[in-house]
Amino acid sequence: MNSLDSNIQxxxxxQGLDEAILAALTAAGKDISHLKPEDLAPIDEFHIRGREATRELASQxxxxxxxxxxDVGSGVGGASRFLASEFGCRVTGLDLSDEYCRVARSLANRLGxxxxxxxxxxxxxxxxFEDNSFDIVWTQHATMNIADKPKLYSEIARVLQPNGYFAxxxxxxxxxSPLYYPVPWAPDSSISFLTTPDKLCELLNASGLRIMGWRDTSEIGREWFKEVAAKMQQQGESPKLGFHILLGPDFRLMAQxxxxxxxxxxxxxxECVAQKPA
Ligand SMILES: C[S@@+](CC[C@H](N)C(=O)[O-])C[C@H]1O[C@@H](n2cnc3c(N)ncnc32)[C@H](O)[C@@H]1O
Structure with missing residues (x-):
């Protein structure tokens, strides 16, 4: 593993994330021997607007x-379990973090x-993976850590079947610019590599993918954050289940x-959907 990848990891x-998640679920009143995918949604959908955003992307x-x-950059596997349980499809998650993969496997096992x-x-x-291995390549909030975008999108196009979709x-x-740091994906700019919407379109075209759908959901994201803040104020405390379990002590600053x-x-x-031509 190169030094950039180990810094991201x-x-x-x-350490002990699996146990911390189970303890938080128990504290939130969930029965951890009979967990359902929706019990985990506040913690395992590690992106803005959580499960709602996953449902919307799946509908595309x-x-x-x-x-x-x-699922590229699958994290602790929330989307993989949701897609499998909702649609019956087979999902492979790929992630740099060993610990996240371990937790994702353990949660999938608990949910059968x-x-x-x-x-x-x-x-x-x-x-x-071999060329043309997947019908759908999916990714949510993972490419921010990836510097070599041409290689990323060419790998995505390579493993997609002809006529398959990248979501x-x-x-x-x-x-x-610049960004305020820390953010949930990086403590500083050393592991943060954001591309612009124009550049993303160029990158997708250059990798041979045809853009079929494109939606800027920034305003919906701003509204969602307002609702989350209002709910927390109303309840007078932070929810027991949330991204703080994944992000550790800097969580508040990252969220702000x-x-x-x-x-x-x-x-x-x-949100974007692109197709690999036949
Ligand atoms: C913010 S999390 C999002 C996780 C998941 N997609 C979700 O929405 O719940 C970003 C994930 O991308 C993974 N990641 C970052 N760079 C990666 C790379 N080069 N290859 C594979 N995974 C990577 C990280 O390990 C992390 O799990």
């Missing part, structure tokens, strides 16, 4: 039980989804910066 890895590609899906879902430690820049929901660079970056157009949220 170090940023995300949390017609998933069914015959599909093989690759391990025949449909698997998680592999590896890099999006060197995917351990993405990502944080891109807005018209204003995320909101500032979004409100000041330093980041934008883009």
């Amino acid at each position: 170090e940023h995300y890895d949390r 590609v017609q998933l069914n039980s015959s599909h093989k899906v690759l 989804l391990d025949s449909l879902v698997s998680h592999l430690q590896g890099s999006a820049l060197d995917m351990p 993405m929901y990502d944080v891109l660079a807005g018209p204003v 910066n995320q909101v500032l970056n979004l409100n000041e157009n330093r980041i934008v949220l883009i």
Whole structure:
């Protein structure tokens, strides 16, 4: 593993994460021997607007039980378990973080989804898959850490079957810079590599993918953060289940910066679907 990848891994890895998630679920009143995918949604959908954003992206590609899906940068596996349980498709998660893959496997096992879902430690820049292996390549809030974007999108196009779809929901660079750090994906600029919407279109075209759908969801993201803040104020405390379990002690500052970056157009949220031609 190169030093950039180990810095990214170090940023995300949390020792004892599995146990911390189970303890938080128990504290929130969930029965951990009978967990359902929705019990985990506040913690395992590690992107702005959580499960809602995943449902919306899934509605852009017609998933069914015959599909093989690759989730690039799958984190603790929330989307993989949701897609498998909702549509019956088979999902492979690929993530740099060993600890996240371990947690993703353990949660899939608890939910009885391990025949449909698997998680592999590896890099999006060197995917351990044959050409044309997947019907859908999916990614949410993972490409921000990846510097070599031409290689990333060419790997995505390579492992996609002809006529297959690439579905993405990502944080891109807005018209204003620089970013406020730390952010949930990086303590500073050393592991943060945002691309602009224009550049992303160029990159997708250059990798041979045809853009079929494009949606800027930044304003919906701002509204979502307002609702989350209002709910927390009403309840008078932070929820027991949330991204703080994944992000550790800097969570509050990261969350504040995320909101500032979004409100000041330093980041934008883009949902996009592209197809690999036949
Ligand atoms: C913010 S998390 C998002 C996780 C998941 N997609 C979700 O939305 O819940 C970003 C993930 O991308 C992974 N990641 C970053 N760079 C990667 C790379 N080069 N290859 C594979 N995974 C990577 C990180 O390890 C982390 O799990």
